[in-house]
Amino acid sequence: xxxxxxxxxxxIAELSYLFLGLFNILFAWxxxxxxxxxxxxxxxxxSKAYCNRYCGRGQLLRLLGEKLKLSRNVxxxxxxxxxxxxxxFLTFFMAMFGxxxxxxxxxxxxxxxxxxxxLLWVFKLPWQWADxxxxxxxxxxxxxxxxxxxxxxxxxxxxTMGLFRPQSWCVYCPMGTMTQxxxxxxxxxxxxxxxxxxQADCKLAEDTGQ
Amino acid sequence: xxxxxxxxxVGKECVACGCCARVCPRAAIQIAWGISACVDPELxxxxxxxxxxxxxxxxxxxxxxxxx
Ligand code: SF4
Ligand code: SF4
Ligand code: SF4
Numbered sequence: 001x002x003x004x005x006x007x008x009x010x011x012i013a014e015l016s017y018l019f020l021g022l023f024n025i026l027f028a029w030x031x032x033x034x035x036x037x038x039x040x041x042x043x044x045x046x047s048k049a050y051c052n053r054y055c056g057r058g059q060l061l062r063l064l065g066e067k068l069k070l071s072r073n074v075x076x077x078x079x080x081x082x083x084x085x086x087x088x089f090l091t092f093f094m095a096m097f098g099x100x101x102x103x104x105x106x107x108x109x110x111x112x113x114x115x116x117x118x119l120l121w122v123f124k125l126p127w128q129w130a131d132x133x134x135x136x137x138x139x140x141x142x143x144x145x146x147x148x149x150x151x152x153x154x155x156x157x158x159x160t161m162g163l164f165r166p167q168s169w170c171v172y173c174p175m176g177t178m179t180q181x182x183x184x185x186x187x188x189x190x191x192x193x194x195x196x197x198x199q200a201d202c203k204l205a206e207d208t209g210q
Numbered sequence: 211x212x213x214x215x216x217x218x219x220v221g222k223e224c225v226a227c228g229c230c231a232r233v234c235p236r237a238a239i240q241i242a243w244g245i246s247a248c249v250d251p252e253l254x255x256x257x258x259x260x261x262x263x264x265x266x267x268x269x270x271x272x273x274x275x276x277x278x
Contacts (some may be wrong), residue, residue, distance in 0.1 A: 047243075053228070058227070075264075075267035118219070167263075171265050176227060177225070186244075207239050
């Protein structure tokens with residue numbers, strides 16, 4: 001469909017985000033867009049339209065895995081696809097996010113700024129070249145923390161893209177789990193009433209914008 | 211058109227990522243309610259394309275009578 005074409009290039013936004021972050025860490029703040037839009041779509045629209053159509057990260061993983069054939073294209077191990085792992089990883093991710101917010105708060109109340117990006121929650125990468133002297137230290141601290149989250153999830157996404165199927169990250173992506181959880185809370189009853197196995201049910205879901 | 215003997219069946223652990231819907235040549239899949247993929251049995255021809263991309267490996271191609 002012609003009108004949908006621009007949608008196919010959102011992976012460029014994802015890549016640009018990572019490059020801009022390398023150039024100046026304050027660009028990390030732009031990532032709030034990738035964080036808030038899917039949640040808003042799920043909360044107010046009751047759908048996973050962001051995942052299904054607009055996610056630049058999903059597109060990037062497909063580009064690498066399908067077009068460039070960098071994926072082994074085998075199903076991920078069972079534990080990775082299990083509900084406990086998906087919700088466990090979401091909980092862990094949110095706990096780490098909370099810690100990141102707490103350190104931002106500490107800097108806000110006078111603690112020294114830590115100019116590092118932490119990869120995979122363990123590896124501290126020095127990031128001394130970033131010029132953040134023109135903003136409040138806590139603004140910089142949040143940027144370091146947020147970029148760490150985005151870089152970590154990108155690395156995990158790329159590793160599981162290579163090892164398993166291109167979009168294996170989407171199985172345990174905290175945003176994907178969260179938006180599906182919101183949709184379950186919002187639409188679970190309707191879905192139970194109407195089911196999802198017959199043509200009429202599919203049509204009904206489609207008619208209601210799902 | 212004669213209906214195929216086999217059809218895609220989506221398991222309960224679907225993560226609603228939409229990978230299957232994207233590759234279906236018959237546009238037989240919708241992501242219903244943001245919760246799960248939903249296969250239209252009238253359109254599905256059991257070609258297996260969706261099962262090959264599903265990252266959660268929850269799609270089985272089964273005998274049509276088994277689900278309808
Ligand atoms: S699950 Fe995560 S990475 Fe995958 S499409 Fe949704 S938001 Fe994007
Ligand atoms: S088996 Fe083929 S026709 Fe049926 S839903 Fe999957 S991709 Fe579509
Ligand atoms: S690809 Fe698999 S997990 Fe994703 S929506 Fe389709 S059936 Fe569900």
